[in-house]
Amino acid sequence: MIVSFLVLLIIMGVIPLGLGVLPALFVDRNSRSIPFIYVAGFITSLAVFQLVAVPIIIVAPFGFRIIVPLYLILTILLATAGYVLMALDIRKNGRLFKDENATGRLISREEKFEWVIFFILFGFQLIMYFRMTSFDGDDAYYVVQSLLTYETDTLYRIMPYTGLSTAIDLRHSFATVPVWIAYIAKLSGIHPTIIAHSVIGFVLLTVTYMIFYLSTGILLKKEPKRVPIMMILICVLHIFGNVSIYTNATFLLTRTWQGKSMLANIAIPAVIWLLLAIFDTEIEQKKRLGYWIVLFLINVVAAMCSTASVFLIAMLVGLSGVVLTVINKNIQILLRLMITCVPLVISGVLYLLL
Amino acid sequence: MTEILEIFKAYNGTGYYCILFLAALIYLWYSETNKTTRAIVVITPLLIQLIFFIPYFYKIYNKLDAGTYYRILWLLPMTLVIAYAGCRVIGNHVRMGLAIVCVILVISGTYVYKNINITPAENAYHLPQECIDLCDMVKPAEGKERVWVAFPPSLVHFVRQYTTEIQLPFGRDNMVSTWKSYENPLYDLYCGSVMPADKLSEYGTQYNCNYFILERKMRVYGNLEDYDILKIGETDNYIVYRNKSVPLWDKVAE
Numbered sequence: 001m002i003v004s005f006l007v008l009l010i011i012m013g014v015i016p017l018g019l020g021v022l023p024a025l026f027v028d029r030n031s032r033s034i035p036f037i038y039v040a041g042f043i044t045s046l047a048v049f050q051l052v053a054v055p056i057i058i059v060a061p062f063g064f065r066i067i068v069p070l071y072l073i074l075t076i077l078l079a080t081a082g083y084v085l086m087a088l089d090i091r092k093n094g095r096l097f098k099d100e101n102a103t104g105r106l107i108s109r110e111e112k113f114e115w116v117i118f119f120i121l122f123g124f125q126l127i128m129y130f131r132m133t134s135f136d137g138d139d140a141y142y143v144v145q146s147l148l149t150y151e152t153d154t155l156y157r158i159m160p161y162t163g164l165s166t167a168i169d170l171r172h173s174f175a176t177v178p179v180w181i182a183y184i185a186k187l188s189g190i191h192p193t194i195i196a197h198s199v200i201g202f203v204l205l206t207v208t209y210m211i212f213y214l215s216t217g218i219l220l221k222k223e224p225k226r227v228p229i230m231m232i233l234i235c236v237l238h239i240f241g242n243v244s245i246y247t248n249a250t251f252l253l254t255r256t257w258q259g260k261s262m263l264a265n266i267a268i269p270a271v272i273w274l275l276l277a278i279f280d281t282e283i284e285q286k287k288r289l290g291y292w293i294v295l296f297l298i299n300v301v302a303a304m305c306s307t308a309s310v311f312l313i314a315m316l317v318g319l320s321g322v323v324l325t326v327i328n329k330n331i332q333i334l335l336r337l338m339i340t341c342v343p344l345v346i347s348g349v350l351y352l353l354l
Numbered sequence: 355m356t357e358i359l360e361i362f363k364a365y366n367g368t369g370y371y372c373i374l375f376l377a378a379l380i381y382l383w384y385s386e387t388n389k390t391t392r393a394i395v396v397i398t399p400l401l402i403q404l405i406f407f408i409p410y411f412y413k414i415y416n417k418l419d420a421g422t423y424y425r426i427l428w429l430l431p432m433t434l435v436i437a438y439a440g441c442r443v444i445g446n447h448v449r450m451g452l453a454i455v456c457v458i459l460v461i462s463g464t465y466v467y468k469n470i471n472i473t474p475a476e477n478a479y480h481l482p483q484e485c486i487d488l489c490d491m492v493k494p495a496e497g498k499e500r501v502w503v504a505f506p507p508s509l510v511h512f513v514r515q516y517t518t519e520i521q522l523p524f525g526r527d528n529m530v531s532t533w534k535s536y537e538n539p540l541y542d543l544y545c546g547s548v549m550p551a552d553k554l555s556e557y558g559t560q561y562n563c564n565y566f567i568l569e570r571k572m573r574v575y576g577n578l579e580d581y582d583i584l585k586i587g588e589t590d591n592y593i594v595y596r597n598k599s600v601p602l603w604d605k606v607a608e
Binding site for chain 1: 364365366367368369370371388389390391392393394395397398401402405415418419422424425426427428429431432433434436437438440441444448452455456459460462463464465466467468469471472473474475476478479480481500510511512514515516517518519520521522523524525526527530
């Protein structure tokens with residue numbers, strides 16, 4: 001149990017933080033924060049997984065036994081590189097983040113109280129994720145796919161519903177979230193169904209709220225004391241967002257572990273956060289390359305979430321690009337955004353060809 | 355167009371978040387001065403909303419991924435926009451304003467944990483404990499090959515989330531009427547209220563079923579033992595039978 005917890009801490013905490021340093025080194029020091037580094041690292045880790053897993057899924061029926069060591073070694077190497085570069089950066093500049101003593105502001109008692117309310121609401125969602133069962137028929141596909149991968153090392157070659165062998169299921173095989181969950185299960189030694197239903201939600205909900213926190217920080221840059229108020233409202237909107245079975249809030253809190261939910265609640269909000277961060281000229285930033293890198297990587301991750309993601313994310317990035325281009329009268333914006341969409345195009349073409 | 359409207363209505367369901375979102379967009383349209391914020395959280399969502407209602411777009415999308423058109427609405431940052439507008443509307447009346455906005459959101463929405471599909475978890479797997487108990491009774495012993503077990507339709511979603519050592523003669527794909535699945539006479543038998551012993555034996559053996567799980571309330575017509583189907587266990591709501599006509603195989607050494 002303790003070993004499993006430590007393994008989870010390393011693969012879901014230490015490694016993503018190390019990976020997140022890599023894009024963080026390419027953004028302004030003032031924009032660096034633990035949430036930024038963790039979210040960027042988490043997205044990087046998923047993107048690396050997608051790049052490793054998809055070719056193996058296509059060519060190797062029993063490829064899970066290749067994916068596990070290959071991905072583990074790659075992420076350890078990249079995270080180590082991140083930590084080494086972080087140490088060098090701190091050695092050179094004396095700090096990794098902005099100088100809080102020089103630029104920081106005092107947090108009022110009221111603001112602290114609002115943060116407490118936010119954390120109570122956030123904690124409530126975590127507890128409910130762990131304590132409540134949410135029945136969803138799609139689990140008979142996605143969760144079983146994780147378990148099949150974990151138990152048999154096969155990749156999308158067995159029908160989850162019955163157990164009969166089948167040809168590779170290409171429609172779903174690009175969406176590698178079930179294989180990623182199997183990977184976490186394999187390293188931690190915890191059953192994949194427990195990982196999906198009782199463990200991974202803690203990470204995914206945290207990432208979702210970190211992304212909202214980062215977006216909120218940009219929207220309320222002139223009134224940072226209001227950030228906890230907005231975070232409270234976001235919690236309430238999620239907890240009471242079950243107006244139908246289709247909303248992103250319903251997916252967030254009832255199907256947290258599924259790729260579709262990751263699309264609605266991680267990939268799409270992350271794109272909006274990154275667009276705000278990249279194009280907000282009111283924020284003094286000399287370096288924005290790190291945001292572009294994360295945007296490129298989230299477009300790799302999009303295909304990992306679900307088949308429709310490729311189209312949806314391309315539509316969001318494309319439309320935002322057109323609007324920003326018209327408003328700023330700068331065609332370069334659209335061209336640059338199109339470059340970040342290359343992973344989506346490749347995924348789409350592969351899907352159509354195969 | 356009617357279909358699109360139906361999808362839109364189904365997405366927005368019972369609450370009023372759609373109206374709040376529209377109100378928030380209008381408010382931000384007039385009050386937001388930052389052009390990047392306007393572009394990303396006001397103009398782009400409005401464009402997405404307009405495109406959503408274009409019938410040709412709906413047709414093209416359906417060719418790519420039928421049945422998931424509602425996901426276009428995920429691109430609308432409803433949560434972010436409503437929360438941002440709410441935060442700004444509050445102004446300097448923080449406590450009272452926050453309380454009022456929260457009340458509006460609570461009244462306009464639906465509490466997610468009130469959903470009928472959400473129940474207290476019985477174990478860390480979040481699967482019905484009775485299903486796990488049944489699986490433990492029939493799953494293959496060490497060194498034995500995977501088994502085929504016919505479960506009642508109400509349990510087929512859960513069985514293989516616990517162990518894939520159990521294979522099912524019919525699964526979720528048989529239960530969704532809109533999916534193109536092969537006819538399965540064993541599944542049809544399980545959907546009835548009476549189970550004819552002879553048919554269960556015939557179809558069960560045809561599908562290589564080593565075990566049958568029957569609901570306790572299911573009436574069996576005929577004597578199962580006459581067909582080498584023996585009761586080996588039970589739970590509160592189900593009875594477990596071994597179909598002796600289908601042998602349990604040893605695993606072939608790799």
